[in-house]
Amino acid sequence: MKTRFLFLSVAASCLLFVSGAFAAVRTYQVTGPVLEVTDDHIVVQKGQDKWDLARDASTKITGELKVGAKVTIEYRMSATSVAVAEGAAKKPAARKP
Numbered sequence: 001m002k003t004r005f006l007f008l009s010v011a012a013s014c015l016l017f018v019s020g021a022f023a024a025v026r027t028y029q030v031t032g033p034v035l036e037v038t039d040d041h042i043v044v045q046k047g048q049d050k051w052d053l054a055r056d057a058s059t060k061i062t063g064e065l066k067v068g069a070k071v072t073i074e075y076r077m078s079a080t081s082v083a084v085a086e087g088a089a090k091k092p093a094a095r096k097p
Contacts, residue, residue, distance in 0.1 A: 031072040037065055044073060 030051050036043035042065070044051045053075055065071070 025076050025078050027074055027076055029072055029074050032070065034065065034067050034069050034071055037067060042073065044071060
């Protein structure tokens with residue numbers, strides 16, 4: 001009985017940790033007419049700007065995605081790599097008393 005409780009406690013803790021890690025990535029939206037659609041990207045007009053968003057087989061699509069359709073795309077931004085230049089960091093400004 002104690003072993004089962006311990007297992008369930010550890011499993012619940014892992015689940016909370018993993019869900020918290022995914023929650024850290026913000027979700028954004030862009031809405032506008034579709035200008036171009038391919039298997040790997042969608043181009044949407046937003047004001048004067050063209051937004052080119054990547055997509056893959058896991059992208060969920062509801063309705064008929066075609067040129068001219070008005071869409072709202074939910075997307076996430078996350079860093080895939082970071083290169084830090086040596087010596088480029090500025091020293092923090094001194095605080096005045």
